[in-house]
Amino acid sequence: MQDYVVFQDVCKYYQMGEQLIKAADQVTFTIDQGEFCVMVGPSGAGKTTILNMLGGMDACDSGLIRLEDCVVSQLTEKQLTDYRRHEVGFVFQFYNLVQNLTALENVELASEICRNPLDPKEVLEMVGLADRMHNFPAQLSGGEQQRVAIARALAKNPKILLCDEPTGALDYETGKSVLKLLHDSCRQTGRTVIVITHNQALTQMADRVIHLRSGRVAKVERNANPLPIERIEW
Amino acid sequence: MSRAYLKSILRAVRQSLARFLAIFAIVALGVGFLAGLWSTTPDMRLSLDTYYDQQRMADVYIKATMGLTEEDIATLSALPEVDSLLPARVADVLVDTIDDGRLTTRVYGLPWTQLNGEQPLAVNQWQLVAGRLPESPEECLIEQGDAYLADLELGAVLRIVTDGENGDLFATTEFTVVGVVASPFYFSNEREPSNVGKGRLEVVIYVADSCYDLDVYTDVYIVSAAATELLTFSDAYEEHMEAFVARLEELGEERSNLRYAEIYGEGQDELDKARAELAEAEEEAARELADAWQEITDARRQLAEARIELDRGYADLAEARSKLAHEKAEAEAQLAEKEQELEQARQELEQGEASLAAALQAGLIGPAQAEVMRQQLDQGWEQYQIGVAALEGAKAELTQQMAEAEAQLAQAELDLERGEREYAEGLRELVKGEADYWRARAEVEAELNSARADIEEAARELEELEMPTWYVLDRNANVSFASFEINTEKVQAIATVFPVFFLLVAALVSLASMTRMIEEERTQLGIMKALGYSKGAIMEKYIGYCGLASLAGSVVGLVVGFRYIPAVIWQVFASMYKLPTLYTPFRWSFALVATGSALLLTMLVTVYACNRALSEKPASLMRPRPPQAGKRILLERVTSLWSRLTFSQKATARNLFRYKKHFYMTVMGVAGCAALLLTGFGLQNSIDVLANAQFNAILQYQLTIDYAEDVSIPAQLEDWLQQQEQVLAYTPAHGERGTVYQEDRKVYTTIYVPQDESSFAQFIALQERASGVALDLTASPVIISETLARALRLQPGHVLAIENADEIKAQLTVAAITENYVGSYIYLSATAYEAAFGQEAKANTVLAQTVPLETAAQDELLSALLQLKDVERAEFIDQAKHSFDHLVASIDFLVVIIILAAGALAMIVLYNLININIEERRRELATLRVLGFHNEEVAGYMFRETAILTAIGTLVGMPLGKLLHAFVIRQAESSDLMLGQSIEPLSYLWAVLLTLVFAALVCLVMARKLRQIQMVDSMKAIE
Structure with a gap:
C-alpha cells in the first residue's frame, strides 16, 4: 500500500514581530502504511509543526496533507476534531496524563469517545502495566506514565500513532523500552507510527527516516533492514 | 522601592490583568460595602446631629406638674450649663376642623415675638415649609403633615373643643392656619402618643402663649451649652446629659419646694378668707333668721289679740241684742198697758155716752145736766183721743228706736265678720311666714353647710397637695429621636454582618489568585532563589502586586461606598422620616480599618502562598511542579455507582475534593450570592405579606368612624349607614388607647371591644398565624396581636399589665395571639373588659365595609360623614395603606441593590475560580x-465542576439566606410592625434561578476563553 501519508508542498509560516518564520517550507514526503517512521532534525527544524499539522492540531497555510483517503488540509475545525478523535493517536513528551484519573481511567478517557476502541485493560496489559492500572499518574514512574500515554493512544485504535519526543523526559533504559513498545506495536498491529526525535541514533530502527532542516525536508531515507532497538546504542 | 521593582509589578499587572482585576474588584466590593455600611449609621447620626445643631433642637425639656413660674425660668436661664431656653405652654386638646373632623391636637403656646419671627426661636427652630408666620394671635402655624400627622391646608380653621379635655385652658380658641413648618421635634412618621382623644397625636400647632389662660408655663425647652459640641448619639453626650439632667432634677426639687410653698400659701390664704367669709355669713344668717322669727312671733301675738277682740265683739253684740229685745218687750208692755187704759177709758166713755143717751131718753136728766154731762163726755173723748195719739206716737217711736238699734247691731255684725276675715288672712300669712322661715332657715343652713364642706374639702386638698414635680426629659423622650436612634441601630446591626462576609470572600479570592500566580512563576522564583535573593526580596513583588490591587480596590470601594451606600439607605429611611440633608464625610478611621484589614488579609494570604512555594529548595522550584496528585474519594467505594460514571464525571468528582480552596471559595461565594438573593426576595415577600395580609386578609373593613362614646350608634349615623348603598356592612365596637407595661418598657396599643362578638370576625380576622385557626372572643376573651406578643415575648397564658385610656390599671391573661403585622392591638370580650377595668365598654367606633371606592369618592363619603351629628372622625384604611406603599417601594429598591451586590459577588468569585481552574489545567484541557x-465536551468537563459547586453553594445558600432574612426581619421589627416571617417558594426559585443565571453568565464568558486554548500548549514543557 503506497502513500498512506502524503505531504505535498506544505507551508506554514509564523509572523514573529517583523520576521517571518518559515516553520514548514514546501514540505513534501510520503509514508507507507505500517511503517515505523522517524523524523529527525535539530531544534526549530519544523518537526513538531509537521506533526501538529498531520495530527490535525494545526492548519497549514498552503499545500496538501492527506492521511489515507482523508485530506486533512481541507478539514473544518469540527471535522479536525473528529479526525483527531478517531484517526490519530498522540504520545507527548510529557505524557500529558490527567492527574486525577487512574491509569486505566486515563486510557478509558480516550477509548470512550472513539468508534472502535480496544479494551483498555488489555491495552494496559499489553504495555506491561497490568498491575498498575489502578494507580494515579503521580504514583507511577516516568516510563510507566509514558506507557499509560501510549496505551491511551493505542486504545483508540487509530490509523496513525504520532509521538513527539516520547523519550525526551525519560532516562536511557526507560526510553529504550518505550521505543521498543512503540516499535513492537507497529510491527504487531501494522499501525503506522511516526516518532519525532533529535536523536540521530534512532534512525537505525526506522523503516523510513525523514531528515528536516529549517522547515524543509533535507532527505528521506528508506531503511530496508532496520535494527532492533536492543542493538542500538547512543 | 526601586523603579525596577515598580516596573516589574506593573508588568505583572499588564500580563495578568484578569487576575489583577479579580482581586481589585472583590476588594473594592468588600471594602466598599464594609466602609459604606459601617459609615451609614454614623453618617445618618451625624446628619441628624448637624440638623439638630442647626435648628437648635432642645437637649432637654422640663414638664412641671404645677407649671413653671417666671422665677423658675429666670433661675434656669441663669444656670451656666444652659445655653438658651424657650418657655412654652403645651397641652393636648381636641380640635374641630371643617374638613377633617375632630383631631387630637398638641397646642404649643410660644412667646409672641418668637412666633411671629421678630426674634429667632431660641430652641427647636422650625423651617417654614409653606405660608407665612402669624401676624395676629388668632393665627397659628402647623407642623408639616406626614403619614400620621394630618395634612391640613393653609387657611384651615381650627376650633378648640372647649368642653373637652384641657379645653378650659384657653383664652383664644379659634385659629387660622397661616403657615406650615417642619420642626426638628417632629421629623418621624411615627405617631406621638397623647392622653386625649384616641390617644394618638394628629396635629401639632404653634400659637402665641397669650392664647392660654394660664399664668405659668407648662414646659421649658433647653439647649445645653456644651452639648452642641458633642454628637447627640455619642456616649460623651449621653454622659453629659445625664449630669445635666441630674442637675436640673436637683434644681427641680428645690424649685418645686418653693412652688409648693407658694401654692400652699396661696391655698391657705384663700382658705382663711373663705373661713372668715363663712363666719360672717353664718352671723348674718343667724341675725336675719332671728329677725324673721321675731316678726312671726309678733304677728302671732297680734292675731291672738285680734281673736280676743273679735270674740268680745260677738259677746257685746249678743248682749246688745238681748238688751234690745228686753227693752222692746218692756216698751211694748207699757204701750199695751196704755192701750188697755185707753180701752178702759173708751169703754167708760162709751158707757157714759150710753148712760147719757139712756138718761136723755128717759129724760131723767135735763138738758143742762145733759149738757154738763155732754161736756164731760166730750172732755173725756178729747182726753181719750189725746191718749190714743200719744200711744200711737209712742208706738212709732218704739218702732223707730228698734229699727235704729237693729241697724246698729247689723253694722256691728258686719264689722265682726270683716274682723274675722282679716284674722283668717292674718293666720294664713302667719302659717306661710312660718313655712317660709323654716325653708329659708334650711336653705341657709344647707348653703352654709356646703360652704363649710367646701372649705373642709379645700383644706383637705391643701393638706393633700402633691409636691410639684419637674419631669426632666432628654431627647430619648422624643418619639422622632428615639425611633431614629433605634432604626439606625438596626442598620448598624445589619451592617456588621454583610461586609465581613465580603471581606472573607475577598481574602479567599486573593489567596486563590496569588497561589496561582506564584505557581505560574515558580521557575522564576527558583531562579531568583538560586541567584541568592532573599525570601523577602522575592516576596516583595507579589506583596506589591497584591497590595496594589487591594489598595486600588480599596480606594475605589471607599470612594463609592462612603458616598453611595449611606445615600441608598438614607433613601430607604425617607419613607419613615422627613429627613434633613445627608452628610457623608470621608471617615478616615473606617477607611483605614477597612483598607487595612483588606490589605492585611490579602497580603497575609500572599505571604502564605509565597512562603509555601519558597520553602522548597531552589532546585525543586526550578523543576516543574509535580501535578497535584489525584486521590481516591469516598464515592469510589460505591463501586456500582462509580463504575457507571464516565471518566469526566469521575474526574469532576475527584476534582471537587482535590482543590479544597476552590471548593470553599466557590461554595462560599455562591452561597453568599444565593443567600443575599433569597434575603432580598424574602424581604419583598415579607413586605408584600404585610401589605396584603394586613390590609386585605386581616383588616377586612375599609372605613372607621369614631363617634362620641355611647352604648349605641348615634341615630343619624345609623340611618346614614343603613341608607348608604356604598356601605355593605358595619359593626360598632369600643376602641381606646392602652399602655402595656413590662418591666421598664411601655408599649402603646389599641384596645378593641366588639359589641357583636360573633360578627366581628367579618371585619377583623382573628386567627393564629401558624395554624390558621380562627379565634373566637367568646372562647378566648383576651386576644393580643402578634406584633405585641413578639415585642414583649408574650405567650398564651402569660399575664400582661395594662392601663386603659382612663388610667385604670388591670392585669389580663393572654388567651390567644392573632396574626397581625401593622399596629398593636388587644381584642377583649365585653365581659373581659368589664371584669378587668370595672367599667362598661361603650361603643365609640364603627368599622364598616364599603364597596371599592376611588379616592375622590372616599373623600366625598368622609365629608358627608363628618357632617353627621356626633361623628368625630372617619378614616379609610387606604390612608394607612398608602404609607406602606412607600415602604414597599423602598424595599423594592433595596432588593435591586442586594441583587446587584449578589450578582457582583457571584460573578467575581466564579470568574476568578474558573479562570484559575483553566490556567491550572491548561495542559490537561489542551490534551x-x-x-x-469537542468544544462542548471540553466545556462540559470544565464547567460540570463549576455547576456542581454552584449547586452546592446554592443549596448551602438557602438556609443561610433564610437565617439572614430572619435576622434582617427581626432587626426591622417593632411592637407596631411585624414583617412576614416566611419566604415564598417562588422566592427560593427566583434566588436559585438568578444564582444559576449569574453562574451561567460567567461560564458563557469563560467558554470563549476555553475555546482559545491552543492545542500546542499540550506540547509545552511544564514551566
Missing part, C-alpha cells in the same frame, strides 16, 4: 482537545 474532544 483533551488533542485527543479529539
